[in-house]
Amino acid sequence: MILLRVPRTRRRRLGVAAAAGGLLAALLTAAPAAAIPDPGDAPAAPKEVSRSDQAEAREAIAAGEIPGQDEVVHSDNIRHVANIPKDALPGTNTDLAFQGRYAFAGNYDGFRIFDISNPKSPKTVAQVLCPGSQNDISVSGDLLFLSTDSSRSDSSCNSTTQPVTEKSSWEGMKVFDISDKRNPRYVAAVETACGSHTHTLVPERKNVYVYVSSYSPNAAYPDCQPPHDGISVIKVPRKAPHKAAVVGFPVLFPGEGPDGGGNPGAPTNPGVSKTTGCHDITVLPSEDLAAGACMGDGILFSIKDPERPKVIDQVQDNVNFAFWHSATFNQKANKVVFTDELGGGGGATCNAEVGPNRGADGIYDIVGKGDKRKLVFRSYFKIPRHQADTENCVAHNGSLIPVKGKDLMVQAWYQGGVSVWDFTNSSKPKEIAYFERGPLSTEQNVTGGSWSAYYYNGYIYSNDMAKGFDVLRIDDRRTDPARKVQLRELNVQTQPDYFD
Numbered sequence: 001m002i003l004l005r006v007p008r009t010r011r012r013r014l015g016v017a018a019a020a021g022g023l024l025a026a027l028l029t030a031a032p033a034a035a036i037p038d039p040g041d042a043p044a045a046p047k048e049v050s051r052s053d054q055a056e057a058r059e060a061i062a063a064g065e066i067p068g069q070d071e072v073v074h075s076d077n078i079r080h081v082a083n084i085p086k087d088a089l090p091g092t093n094t095d096l097a098f099q100g101r102y103a104f105a106g107n108y109d110g111f112r113i114f115d116i117s118n119p120k121s122p123k124t125v126a127q128v129l130c131p132g133s134q135n136d137i138s139v140s141g142d143l144l145f146l147s148t149d150s151s152r153s154d155s156s157c158n159s160t161t162q163p164v165t166e167k168s169s170w171e172g173m174k175v176f177d178i179s180d181k182r183n184p185r186y187v188a189a190v191e192t193a194c195g196s197h198t199h200t201l202v203p204e205r206k207n208v209y210v211y212v213s214s215y216s217p218n219a220a221y222p223d224c225q226p227p228h229d230g231i232s233v234i235k236v237p238r239k240a241p242h243k244a245a246v247v248g249f250p251v252l253f254p255g256e257g258p259d260g261g262g263n264p265g266a267p268t269n270p271g272v273s274k275t276t277g278c279h280d281i282t283v284l285p286s287e288d289l290a291a292g293a294c295m296g297d298g299i300l301f302s303i304k305d306p307e308r309p310k311v312i313d314q315v316q317d318n319v320n321f322a323f324w325h326s327a328t329f330n331q332k333a334n335k336v337v338f339t340d341e342l343g344g345g346g347g348a349t350c351n352a353e354v355g356p357n358r359g360a361d362g363i364y365d366i367v368g369k370g371d372k373r374k375l376v377f378r379s380y381f382k383i384p385r386h387q388a389d390t391e392n393c394v395a396h397n398g399s400l401i402p403v404k405g406k407d408l409m410v411q412a413w414y415q416g417g418v419s420v421w422d423f424t425n426s427s428k429p430k431e432i433a434y435f436e437r438g439p440l441s442t443e444q445n446v447t448g449g450s451w452s453a454y455y456y457n458g459y460i461y462s463n464d465m466a467k468g469f470d471v472l473r474i475d476d477r478r479t480d481p482a483r484k485v486q487l488r489e490l491n492v493q494t495q496p497d498y499f500d
Helices: 051-062 480-484
Strands: 003-004 072-074 078-084 092-099 102-107 110-115 123-128 134-140 143-152 171-178 185-191 198-203 209-214 232-237 245-248 281-283 291-296 295-301 312-313 324-329 336-342 360-369 374-379 398-401 408-412 418-422 430-437 450-456 459-464 468-474
Touching: 078 245, 078 430, 092 459, 110 134, 110 143, 123 245, 123 324, 134 198, 134 468, 143 209, 171 281, 198 281, 209 281, 281 324, 295 324, 295 336, 295 360, 295 374, 312 374, 324 398, 374 398, 418 450, 418 459, 418 468
Parallel strands: 092 134, 092 450, 398 450
Antiparallel strands: 003 123, 072 430, 078 468, 092 102, 102 110, 110 123, 134 143, 143 171, 171 185, 198 209, 209 232, 232 245, 281 291, 291 295, 291 324, 295 312, 324 336, 336 360, 360 374, 398 408, 408 418, 408 450, 418 430, 450 459, 459 468
């Protein structure tokens, strides 16, 4: 691992590989990350678009229908208060986590820590070079967790990429001690089946459970063959994180045949992802409840026993959902918003051709009680502004804006920007604010835009894949009450009880 200070101006065996001492030394020969594309969240090489689409993009800009290249536009009730460009970590920016006055920003090359005590002027505290896509990030107490979902030569932070067919390939979870924010210390690594595309924390007083979401994208992974129909559960002792270990692999999609009980995908369901694992899970510890976005399926499950989650309901949408990507509960735990990452994050799907129901959010009510609860579809939501055919745009990561009696959410849409919307009426969601930039290019589809947009202690924070770390402030009577809610820690996939 390289700790980069910024001046102000596959599988030999599954288990724990404790980080070797001295990793804070400057390993200046460490190779930059080279992401291995996956069906979801894969930064793609620029793709040429047709001349007619290029012309349409330029005409739309000239007519004022979409912003100009790199132009910032927003609704009157949002202000753009800060932007911190990418610095020592050149890779794609990814997810965010928060603790006290700090924001933690993932990047395909490692992670960055910001001091956000003054949100209008964030300061970089540390940058850690530790390549391994996609470096999904979360924090709990003195521990930071980082996902690796690309084939690496070993578990160290100076590993290099290598073919997935190599038996020595390593993928999984990394654990850092962040008791000193300026000097994060790598303390443990746990190898998991199919790596870790994302992860979700289920924190307890003495231990942190980590639900590792991963999937089997193709037959090239020798140790990740279908049916990969569950999640890895890691137990991390807070006082001895070096003892972190996989304690189970609960099957969420039991069934007969080579693919288990998940969505079979094409050709049975054309255009729908075959379920070979989960992409992302959101837990609501106060309700012992979790929602899983699992490629071709959405699930609701109980986490009363965190080592043995139990599926309560399973739903599919074989008409409009291609890739179930993420989930968000409302505060009352009687609704779930699922996202569909149509096009894997690299497609231009926010246009008239695709329409309002694909690449959108699906809003589901939770009806019934206990283990008899069911997910009932109510409506779709998609941003109401068409984007250019050169802009990747689809529903992505977001969080609640905590206002009692209302269901409000802020959400990233890649180059569609940041949207604030109201789903208090499950059947009639509506946008109430937005922020976006114009296309990165009018000649080709260059992947970029907001990966995650989250509300934390009065401000919206967005990690733009290409443009860096953005801070927004929304001034609206509908969202203003949320400023009274102050959290000590926020991992969006470990959803808090905002009003406890």
